[in-house]
Amino acid sequence: MISFYLCDQNKEKMIRCFVFIIYFLSVVLPLSAQPKYEIRAIWLTTLNGMDWPQAKAIDAAGVRKQQNELCRILDKLQSAHFNTVLLQTRIRGDVLYPSDIETFAEILTGHAGKDPGYDPLAFAIEECHKRGMEIHAWMVTVPIGNDQQVESAGKKSLVRKRRDLCKHYRGTWYLDPGNPSTQEYLSKLVCELVGKYDIDGVHLDYIRYPERASSFPDKDTFKKYGRGMPFTAWRRNNITTIVRRLYQDVKALKPWVKVSSSPIGKYRDTRRYTSRGWNALHTVYQEAQQWLKEGIQDALFPMMYFKENDFYPFALDWKEHKNNRWIVPGLGVYFLSPSEQDWPLDEIVRQVNFIREIGLDGQAYFRNRFVLDNTKQIWDELTENTYAYPALIPPMTWIDRIAPDAPTHPSVKRTKEGHLMLSWNPSIDNSNQPVTYHLYGSDTYPVDIRNPKNLITTYLPTNHYPYKPSQPWLLKRYLCVTAADRFGNESVPLELNKASEDDLPILNDGDQVTLPHVKDVRYIRIATPTGHEVLRIDYANSFNIQQLHEGFYWVYLIDKEGRERLVGTILK
Missing domain, CATH: 2.60.40 (Immunoglobulin-like)
Known part of the structure; x- marks a missing residue:
């Protein structure tokens, strides 16, 4: 690990030096050792069914087909050792679940507002948890839809139901961030979601003003609610106020639910490197680093869909403003496609290496299809090298740092088929929430739970597990299990068998x-x-x-x- 300790006075000078050094290292050195704790996330896009769904749930057969599509996606993500699915749950003022506030998304059935005959979000949560993956509800917050989308929704559209909250700008409808009622509306929506569902996170997307926001039509809102603030400061405060409110609402309901957002990938210009006019702070009024400083985000997933000097210096800038929260750069794997920018695979590999080298907290990939379609062999690279072993999501120690009790009373029994049935008594957590279990195995004793190579399976929801490796010689001689609470704190291990x-x-x-x-x-x-x-x-x-x-x-x-x-x- 290469550490950075940058005082304000020397920061830019050191960045210029370290950017070159670490860029060089990321090119010439093999991929950094895989950490035990790493967020491995993917954006699963439902807008226009870009990632899912393709089938329409118009009858029982359509429901099964739609569900099977999702299961195939999740199976592949599990096999590649992803641990976090960012499922687009609110698309453009419509949602993937039965809501008292907003309507069913058109993509589910082909008709806006039509019930698909099942609860897609509940199904996705169950299937992700079966596979030991977290699922975060990706909520597109400010955009409501373009003119065609709003017209298609008709009377059920948010524009028709709450015209007072909406602004029309360059062919698209948006919530008005400066209207205090917007904050109230989004709060009710998020509280409904978190209250009803066992989601692991709420992921706020497009929590900002639109591109070219200088002419966004909110002068009347500013006149009414500006309270004497400078216009740009007022706009930033509007977004921050919404972020703060949603964070506090979620934590009041379920403190273990992670709250994150995906700001623009460059926070601002640095003295050495320009953002080329596209940054979070000045262009779209996202003071995201201030959110970390205030403690009103658990994680940021900056959309760093850039390369070379548009990536590395700005990754360092995020690193220097983590404030002990998580930074998970979003990587633009869609640019690998020849129909996009035809990046070489090495560009993404270097970025992952760099992220690990400077101590950021993981990676997120935009978007699912380009990974699963093996664009430029990205799937092969992840499964064979980058994500060869599982990884755990880091513990959320700023909320809770008390580990659950270790499991007790181990049992190892051989089945008629020659496999091992492992079991143990359930663990207890101080928050009275269910725990999950991580199983480790090694051919050396005792099992080193610090080494991710020894992770056999993660986030088991039950206190038993049929251990049957794909090949007999892959079976590990020594096994142990730990308990993990909803915050990610891990107990000491229980040895399932001992050396003799x-x-x-x-x-x-x-x-x-x-x-x-x-x-x-x-x-x-x-x-x-x-x-x-x-x-x-x-x-x-x-x-x-x-x-x-x-x-x-x-x-x-x-x-x-x-x-x-x-x-x-x-x-x-």
Whole structure:
């Protein structure tokens, strides 16, 4: 890890130096070691069904098809060790769930406001949690829709129901951030969502003024509510007031629910690097770094869809203003597409490496389809290298830092199929909320839970697990389990099995094994920890294991009477 300690006086000079150094390192060095704690998020876009859904829920078959589409997406994300799904839940004044405030989104059925016959958000939450992934409700806050979208919604549109909150600008309708009733409206919407659903986060998108906002028609609002403030300060305060209110509302209901937003990727110009006229603070009135300083966001996902000097210096700027909250840069993987900017894959790989090197908290990818379609082999890169092992979401220690009690009373039983059924007594958390469990395994004792390579599965919702690796030789000899609360605090581990005298490792060079001389032995038997025999040979002091796959094995000796005893283990 390369750390940065930048005082205000020397900050720009040091940034110029470090940008070059770390950019160089990110190019020439292999990808940084994968951390145990890392947010791995993806934006799952429902606007126009860009990521999901494609099928229309017009009947029972359509519902099943729509649900199966989502399950296939989530299966792939789970297999790539993503841990956070940002599901677009409020699209343009319409939503993916039955609401007393806003109407069903047209994309679900092809008709604005039509009930799809099931609750898509509840279904998505259940399926994400089954797979050990968090789901955050991605809420597009200020835009309500273009003229066509509003017309399609008809009487059910927000423009028709609450015209007093809406402004029309350049062919699109927006909520008016300066109208105090806008804050109240969004508060009711978010409280309804958080109160009804077991979501893990609320993700505020487009919590800002629109592009080219200088002519946004809110002069009348300023005249009424400006209270003598400078116009630009008033606009920034309007957005911050909404952010503050929504954060406080969510925490009052469920303090473990994460509240985040996706500001513009460049906060402001630096002395050395310009934002080229597109930044959060001055262009769209998002004082997002102030939100972190005030503690009214748990995380920011800045949309850093840039490269080279438009990316690295601004990532450092976010790093220097974390204020002990999370910064998760959004990466523009859609630019890998030849129909977009045809970036090389190395551009994204370098950015991930840089993010890890400077100690930011993860990555988010815009958007899902470009990852799952393996654009420029991004899927292969993630599954084979970048995300080769699972990762946990960091603990939200600024809200709660008390770990739950460790699980107790371990049980390991072998099934008829030769798999292991693991179980333990449930853990207790001080917040009286359910806990989840992380399972670790290793061929060395004791299991090191600091090493992400040892994570077998994460965020188990139950206190039992059928352990059946895809191949017998992948089964780990030693297992332990920890409990995690809703804030991410992790208990000390419970060992599910312990080392014994028979676990003495037998040395080998990968080809040849040497045993001490033992009398009256007829056979040597090699088996996986599940008991699957992979080799049986006549006894000899030395024997060849080249034909074995890499993995962990038990070594048994069988005497002339057919009696068998375990004498040690082999790690090839």
